[in-house]
Amino acid sequence: MCLAVPGRLIEIIDEGDVAFRRGKVDFGGIRKEVNLAYTPEAEVGKYVLVHVGFAISVIDEAEAQRVFQYLRELGALKEELGEVPQ
Amino acid sequence: MKFLSEYRDQKAAEQLADAIGKKTTRPWTIMEVCGGQTHTIVKSGLEDLLPREITLVHGPGCPVCVTPIELIDKAVSIAQRPEVIFCSFGDMLRVPGSRKSLFDVKAEGADVRIVYSPLDALKLAKTNRDRQVVFFAVGFETTAPANAMAAWQADHDGVENFSLLVSHVLVPPAMEALLSSDHCVVQGFLAAGHVCTVMGFEEYLPIAEKYKVPIVVTGFEPLDILEGILMAVTQLEEGRQEVENQYSRAVRREGNRPAQERISEVFEVSPRQWRGLGEIPASGFQLRGRFQKYDANLRFPFSGEPGRESPECIAGLILQGIKKPHECPAFAVKCTPENPLGAPMVSSEGACAAYYHYGRRQTHDVHAELPSPASR
Amino acid sequence: MADAKPTTFTLSCPVPRVADDRIVLAHGGGGRLTHQLIEKIFLPAFANAALEERHDGAVLPIPGLRAGSRLAFTTDSFVVRPLIFPGGNIGDLAVNGTVNDLAMCGARPLYLSAGFILEEGLEMETLRTVVSSMREAAAKAGVKLVTGDTKVVDKGKGDGIFINTSGIGVIESGLANSFERAGLQPRHQEQKETGALALEERPAISPSAVQPGDAVLVSGDLGRHGIAILSVREGLEFESPILSDTASLWPAVEALLNAGIEIHCLRDLTRGGLATTLNEIAGDRDVCIKLEEALIPVDEVVQGACEILGLDPLYVANEGRFAAILPEAQAAAALDVLKKVDVSRDSVRVGKVEAAPGRTVVLHSRIGGNRVVDMLSGEQLPRIC
Numbered sequence: 001m002c003l004a005v006p007g008r009l010i011e012i013i014d015e016g017d018v019a020f021r022r023g024k025v026d027f028g029g030i031r032k033e034v035n036l037a038y039t040p041e042a043e044v045g046k047y048v049l050v051h052v053g054f055a056i057s058v059i060d061e062a063e064a065q066r067v068f069q070y071l072r073e074l075g076a077l078k079e080e081l082g083e084v085p086q
Numbered sequence: 087m088k089f090l091s092e093y094r095d096q097k098a099a100e101q102l103a104d105a106i107g108k109k110t111t112r113p114w115t116i117m118e119v120c121g122g123q124t125h126t127i128v129k130s131g132l133e134d135l136l137p138r139e140i141t142l143v144h145g146p147g148c149p150v151c152v153t154p155i156e157l158i159d160k161a162v163s164i165a166q167r168p169e170v171i172f173c174s175f176g177d178m179l180r181v182p183g184s185r186k187s188l189f190d191v192k193a194e195g196a197d198v199r200i201v202y203s204p205l206d207a208l209k210l211a212k213t214n215r216d217r218q219v220v221f222f223a224v225g226f227e228t229t230a231p232a233n234a235m236a237a238w239q240a241d242h243d244g245v246e247n248f249s250l251l252v253s254h255v256l257v258p259p260a261m262e263a264l265l266s267s268d269h270c271v272v273q274g275f276l277a278a279g280h281v282c283t284v285m286g287f288e289e290y291l292p293i294a295e296k297y298k299v300p301i302v303v304t305g306f307e308p309l310d311i312l313e314g315i316l317m318a319v320t321q322l323e324e325g326r327q328e329v330e331n332q333y334s335r336a337v338r339r340e341g342n343r344p345a346q347e348r349i350s351e352v353f354e355v356s357p358r359q360w361r362g363l364g365e366i367p368a369s370g371f372q373l374r375g376r377f378q379k380y381d382a383n384l385r386f387p388f389s390g391e392p393g394r395e396s397p398e399c400i401a402g403l404i405l406q407g408i409k410k411p412h413e414c415p416a417f418a419v420k421c422t423p424e425n426p427l428g429a430p431m432v433s434s435e436g437a438c439a440a441y442y443h444y445g446r447r448q449t450h451d452v453h454a455e456l457p458s459p460a461s462r
Numbered sequence: 463m464a465d466a467k468p469t470t471f472t473l474s475c476p477v478p479r480v481a482d483d484r485i486v487l488a489h490g491g492g493g494r495l496t497h498q499l500i501e502k503i504f505l506p507a508f509a510n511a512a513l514e515e516r517h518d519g520a521v522l523p524i525p526g527l528r529a530g531s532r533l534a535f536t537t538d539s540f541v542v543r544p545l546i547f548p549g550g551n552i553g554d555l556a557v558n559g560t561v562n563d564l565a566m567c568g569a570r571p572l573y574l575s576a577g578f579i580l581e582e583g584l585e586m587e588t589l590r591t592v593v594s595s596m597r598e599a600a601a602k603a604g605v606k607l608v609t610g611d612t613k614v615v616d617k618g619k620g621d622g623i624f625i626n627t628s629g630i631g632v633i634e635s636g637l638a639n640s641f642e643r644a645g646l647q648p649r650h651q652e653q654k655e656t657g658a659l660a661l662e663e664r665p666a667i668s669p670s671a672v673q674p675g676d677a678v679l680v681s682g683d684l685g686r687h688g689i690a691i692l693s694v695r696e697g698l699e700f701e702s703p704i705l706s707d708t709a710s711l712w713p714a715v716e717a718l719l720n721a722g723i724e725i726h727c728l729r730d731l732t733r734g735g736l737a738t739t740l741n742e743i744a745g746d747r748d749v750c751i752k753l754e755e756a757l758i759p760v761d762e763v764v765q766g767a768c769e770i771l772g773l774d775p776l777y778v779a780n781e782g783r784f785a786a787i788l789p790e791a792q793a794a795a796a797l798d799v800l801k802k803v804d805v806s807r808d809s810v811r812v813g814k815v816e817a818a819p820g821r822t823v824v825l826h827s828r829i830g831g832n833r834v835v836d837m838l839s840g841e842q843l844p845r846i847c
Contacts, residue, residue, distance in 0.1 A: 003122060003434075004228070004280045004306075004336075005769055006089040018344075019238060028087040028766030031699040035205065038231055038345040047089055049283060049336050052175075052232045053203030056345060057283045057336045059089055064335035067313050068092070071101050087766050096756070099829035131831020176772075202696075308829045434772060444833040 004051035006059055009044050012036065025050055089335065093307030094130075102312035103135035109319050113139045115271050116318050117264075117407050119257060120147035120226075120278035121435020122306050128440040130308045140315065143271065143407030144440075146260050146363065147278055149225045150177045150433035151405060153253045154359040155393035158183035161251055164220055164386050165196045171214060173207035174222040176200045180423070180432040184394040204236035204250075211240070211248035220382045223250040228280045230254055230371060231345035234352035237377045249382040252372055255358055257281050258289050259369035265297040269408050274318040276304040276311065279333040284349075286341025290329045298327045305333040352377045361395075361429060362402030399428035404437055411441035418442060485584040490614025499612060503589060507597040512573075512608035520608035522573055526632050534569030536560055537628040545588060545622050548690045549705025552623055553595035555781055558708050559732070560629040561603045565712040566728040566784065568667040568719060569631030571603060576610040576627050581620030592623060603710035605629070634719070671726035672747045676815040677793035679786045681714060681806035682707070683759040684736055688778035689767045696771065704764055709782035714806035718786070721799045727787040730780070734838045737776040739785055740823045741837045748820040753813035753835065755828045776825075777838050787815065 007025035014021055021036045025048060034048070039055040042048050048055035118124060124144045127133060133142060146152055162183050165172035172188070179189040179200065192198035197217075201207050204221050211219035223233040233250060240248045257278055264270055277290060282303045290301045300321035304314030314332040321328060331337055349371070358370025373381045398416045403409040411417050411430070421427040423442060430436035488495040505513060512520035524533070540556045557574065564571040576596070580589065600607050690706040692698065711730060718725055729739045736758075740751045760768075760775045768775050782805060788796055793811055800809035823835040 003772055004283070006087070008088070017242070019235060019242070026701065027770055029701050029763035030766050030770060031701060032770070035232075035235065037235060038342055038348070040344060049280075051228055051280060053205055054232045054235065056228070056231065056280070056342055057338075060335050064089055066334065067309060068098065071098050074101060074105065087762070087769060090769065094828050096829050103830075129833055130827040130829050131825075131833045132829065134831035135829065443836045 004049045004056065006047050006049050007032070007034075008047050009036075009042055009055075012042075012044060023048075023055070025055070090307065093305070093309040095309065098309055099135065099312055102309065102316055106140070106312065106316050106319055107137045109316065109323055110137045110139045111323060113141065114273055114319060114322050115141045115143060116274045116276065116315060117143045117145045117272040118147070118276040118304070118311065118314075119145040119261065120281070120306075121151070121433065121437070121440075122280070123147070123276060123278070123304065123311060124437050125435060125440050126306055126308060126311060128444040131444075132308055132311060135312070136315070140319065142315075144404070144410075144437040145275075145407060146264070146360065146405035147226070147257070148405075148430065148433050148435040148437070149229075149253070149255055150175075150181060151401065151429040151436050152255055152260075152360040152362065153178075153181070153224055153429070154361050155183060155395055156359070157251070157253050158187070159185075159391070159393055160383070160386075160388050161222055162186050162188060162191055163388055164251065164382060165191050165198050166194075167218070167386070169216075169218050170197065171210055171217050171219045172196065172198045172222070173201045173210065173219060174198065175202070175224065177433050177435075178222055178224060180426065181429045182396070182426050182432075184391070204233050205239070208236050208240055208245065208248055211245050212243070215247060218247050218249070218385075220249050220251055220386075222253070224253045226255060226257060226278065226281050227285045227349075228278075228283070230349045230353060231284060231342070234348045237352050237373065237380050238348065240380060241376065249380045249385050250373065251382040252353075252370075253358075254353070254371035255360065256355070256369050256371070258293060259366050260360065260363070261290075261293060262297075263363065263366045263369075264406055265293070265299065267406065269406065272299070272407060274299055274322055275301045276314045276318065276332075277301050277329075279303055279305040279310070279337060282331075282333070282337045282341065284342050284345050286339055286346075287329055287331060287337065288339060288341075294327050294329050300327050301329045303329070303331045303333050303337050305336065360405075362405045364402075396427040401428040401430050401438075404430050411438040414438070483586050485580045485582055485586065485589065485614055487582050487614050487616065489580065490612060496612060503586075503593055504610060504612075507593045508600070508607040508610075510606045510608060512606065513610075520573070520575075522608060522630075524572065524630075524632055526570065526634060532569075532633040534564050534567040534631040534633055535628070536563040536567075536631075537626065538563060539624065539626040541621065541624050542691065543621060544691070544694050546591065547694050547706055548703045549686075550690075550708045550781075551592050551595050552625055553592035554599050554706075554708045556625040556627045557596050557599035557603060557605070557607075558710050558781060560627040561599075561605055562711045562730045562781075562784070564629050564631035565710070565715045566667075566730055567631070567633060568715060568725070568728070569633045570716070571605045571629055571631040571710075571712055573630045574600065574605050574607045574627050575629075576607055576625060578610070578612045579620055579624040580612065580614050581622050582614055582617040584622050588622065592625075599708075599710070603712060667725050667728055669727050669729075669743045669746045672743055672749065672787050672815060673726065673789075674749055674815050674817040675790055676726055676787045677790050677811055678740070678751060678753070678813040678815065679788070679793065679796060679800070679809055679811050680731070680736065680759065681711070681784050681786070681800060682782070682808040683761050683764070684731070684780055684783065685760055685764040685768060685773075685775040685778035687781040688735070688773075689764050691779075692771060692773075693767070698767060698770075700763065702763075704761075704767065707780055707782035709805050711782065711784050711805060714784070714800055714803045714809075717799050717803045718796060721795070723788065723792050723796050723799060725786060725788050725792075725796075728784055730784045732781060733779050735775070735777040735779055736785060737774070737823065737835045738838050741835070743787070744823050745821045750816040750819050750821075751813060751823045752816055753823065753825045755825050757810060757812045759808060759810055759812075776835060790814070 007027040011024040047059040049057040207221035353371035354374040356372040430438040686707040800806040
């Protein structure tokens with residue numbers, strides 16, 4: 001029920017009221033039509049999180065890197081302290 | 087797949103597990119709220135990577151599981167009407183009612199259809215004007231914007247043969263109910279990432295403060311959950327009780343404002359029965375104002391016999407994390423996905439289903455026999 | 463009036479229409495229209511001496527049959543919906559499915575029968591397409607369709623086309639049959655320098671030969687057929703469509719046999735996918751099959767479709783893939799052989815057989831944890847083949 005999948009917005013179809021704004025989202029090769037009413041800021045090329053046919057968030061790409069940045073620092077710290085690298 | 091596959095990386099997982107191991111000096115009990123998170127944990131064998139001091143308990147984050155049995159009975163009775171096309175997410179079909187499930191009546195000839203979006207149900211209403219299309223609107227706050235939009239578009243387009251059987255439940259009241267219970271063993275929470283994508287996480291601040299528990303908004307991939315656990319354990323070890331956001335690539339503090347506005351337009355907060363937990367005040371949504379005309383509860387009168395649960399089902403204890411599925415005497419013996427006694431065994435997010443599918447058994451806990459990765 | 467059920471009899475016009483564009487009940491009646499159907503559609507497609515006899519049954523030579531040979535015999539029915547899907551149709555499945563069941567016994571597929579149950583109202587064009595595919599698949603697989611039957615059911619009582627195919631194949635001498643194997647230890651001679659056992663010495667290919675220590679291989683990536691079917695049912699749009707992997711597996715099996723590889727078990731991965739097949743074997747033999755998630759091949763787009771639909775690729779049907787369980791010492795050689803054959807060019811090792819915990823398939827996940835891969839409960843995907 002909380003299944004939400006990220007995909008890349010490849011096309012926007014505006015149709016009058018924002019409630020009907022739709023887009024085509026690519027999920028690694030599969031294209032689906034998605035309602036964009038809740039992500040007015042979404043642009044073509046950006047990634048959105050899609051749940052039951054609706055985009056509920058635009059993925060913040062900088063934040064997405066955060067955990068990997070943290071792990072890089074962790075790894076660098078280990079080397080600095082002379083710990084055996086994993 | 088981008089923004090999915092990277093969060094399943096083995097090296098990164100090992101590093102995070104290692105960091106958790108180094109941080110942990112005492113036993114801690116952490117609850118992940120959402121069923122989707124439970125499934126990731128069990129499916130990836132994530133607990134094998136954690137130090138023994140960390141106990142994960144599984145929360146009531148399965149809206150299918152907590153839908154009251156009376157509502158299942160009502161859905162079954164509506165679906166049996168010849169004029170009705172009853173639409174639902176796939177999960178709901180096998181949930182046992184007092185006597186039957188939607189799957190049973192479908193096999194008997196009722197027009198029950200699986201849809202992936204409430205807008206699919208609305209489309210059916212538009213193309214089947216001579217039928218009554220009813221959508222089983224089950225979900226947490228995550229699904230409310232979609233259901234709100236379906237009602238809103240129906241109203242906008244003047245569709246009359248459409249209605250929603252609403253079973254929306256809200257997470258913060260459930261967490262409070264859990265925390266205020268005498269049985270509560272939970273010391274830290276991984277909050278439901280997709281619920282917070284919609285609602286933001288401001289409403290968790292008073293909870294963290296009142297009950298003195300760290301709450302970390304967490305995603306659904308293995309790295310998300312490991313990072314969420316690391317953040318929760320760090321807070322616990324440092325004696326902090328704050329709300330933090332692990333799932334920052336999708337969740338903002340204020341959440342999704344347009345979605346919240348649409349929800350407020352269509353729904354209002356109401357008391358709700360939670361199957362297995364009882365009634366929790368102000369813990370659900372119901373249709374309001376001009377959208378009440380789409381309430382299937384009002385449109386289809388129901389004789390309302392009280393629901394009858396299986397006496398052996400301990401779903402309530404499972405949903406509060408007091409017992410684990412394989413500790414239930416009926417688990418995998420009398421209660422299986424083909425013959426479920428309660429909802430957690432059939433929902434894709436149910437803890438019992440997760441344990442069953444991924445190998446935890448009562449008399450023969452296969453998982454316990456598996457060699458674990460080298461302990462830290 | 464429209465809903466009134468027929469009471470004592472139904473009227474039908476005594477003059478048979480020359481129904482060219484759709485199947486009518488009379489096509490199944492055994493009379494002129496049935497005859498027309500056979501002459502116009504089935505015979506031209508499958509032209510061979512046995513069929514042309516137009517007899518009730520086919521009398522057949524069995525090439526390669528000599529003392530010690532065994533016949534393999536199998537049957538399968540096909541009820542897939544939709545009838546036509548990306549990469550094939552029910553006809554391809556009907557031929558390849560039965561050919562593959564024979565191949566999994568180590569038998570060279572030779573002859574097929576085909577029984578058709580057609581629904582009144584089926585478009586003749588659809589039948590032609592299906593039959594044409596069957597002809598091509600049979601030719602590719604080196605099998606002849608030598609006998610068949612056609613029935614027609616009332617509109618609403620069938621789903622277009624149901625097909626049953628039965629098949630005969632021959633297992634070259636030396637491989638003991640399953641009756642003989644029961645209760646006997648496999649006869650192994652001392653392995654020669656090449657490590658390969660000669661034809662006469664090999665035990666039968668059947669799950670009963672599976673032992674702890676064996677390696678588990680799969681012949682290619684998983685989930686294509688199931689996703690191809692679902693892409694039609696769910697209206698999924700693809701950048702480049704996923705095609706069903708329906709194909710004859712005999713060339714791969716033949717290559718293994720010719721190379722003298724000792725094989726313990728071959729199983730195709732149809733309904734229920736790899737997980738179901740391996741669970742059956744683990745259950746039968748009371749062993750543990752341990753899989754490495756990182757090694758299991760799944761195409762990125764297929765994976766994406768599974769994510770969206772909430773499916774696990776381990777359970778998704780395949781129609782051109784098999785698992786091979788064989789002694790560890792033979793695994794490398796087997797992979798070499800398989801990779802040279804087109805249908806198994808992406809073969810890869812995915813796991814191994816262990817003694818305990820019995821009756822279980824275990825997955826070592828990408829992130830390093832373990833979980834059990836259970837039998838499928840309920841129908842994940844109905845009418846998939």
